[in-house]
Amino acid sequence: MPWKCFIARAAGLALCLAVAATPVPSLAQAVPAQTVVVENDRGGLLAERLREIARLRQSGARVEIRGRVCLSSCTMYLAVPDICVDPDVTFGFHGPSSYGRPLSPAHFENWSQIMASHYPETLRRWFLSVARYRTSGYYRVSGAQLISMGTPRC
Structure with missing residues (x-):
């Protein structure tokens, strides 16, 4: 007082x-969360993406994945609580590596689990059983397929 x-x-x-x-x-009620539009993101370093996703989660931002592609670490945005995807986006999944070079088995397992923790359950199971073993190129999944698995549509 x-x-x-x-x-x-x-x-x-x-x-x-x-x-x-x-x-x-509360501040969250008084100030609307920002909207971040991700377009044509070809991926990047996992550690940097993890920091960005943590910041977005903490801020309560809405993330909209649009454009033509969301490849590699871009797919980890699927962990943001307020996410939506455009059905026409092509998502590219592959396993962890060090700039294309294989990781030790322990590091490969650790980073695979970290990546998988950012995906909805159905996608997580597929990633761990199939996609993580591909370290050259991508397995392509459409936004429409992700929407059919329960990811919200933009």
Whole structure:
């Protein structure tokens, strides 16, 4: 309660208490979350993408995946709670590597699990059983296929 409430007169004190008891909307309610449009993203380093996704999740941003392609680490945006995809986007999935070079078995398993944790359950199972073993090129999945698996459509 502001210090001025303590020095208010009796009549003013009731008003001050009423104002102090009035709920204030949280910042998340008062400020609409930003919308981030991802277009034609060819991927990048996993560690950088993980930081970006954590920032988007924390901010409550909506992520819309549009354009022609969302390849490699771009697919990890599917972990953002407020996500939607355009049915015409082609998503490209492949397993982890170090700039195309194989990882040690332990690192391969670790990074595969991290990547998979960013996918809806059906996609996660497929990624872990099939797609992660491809480290050259991509398995292509359309936005329409992801929508049929439960990902919201933009």
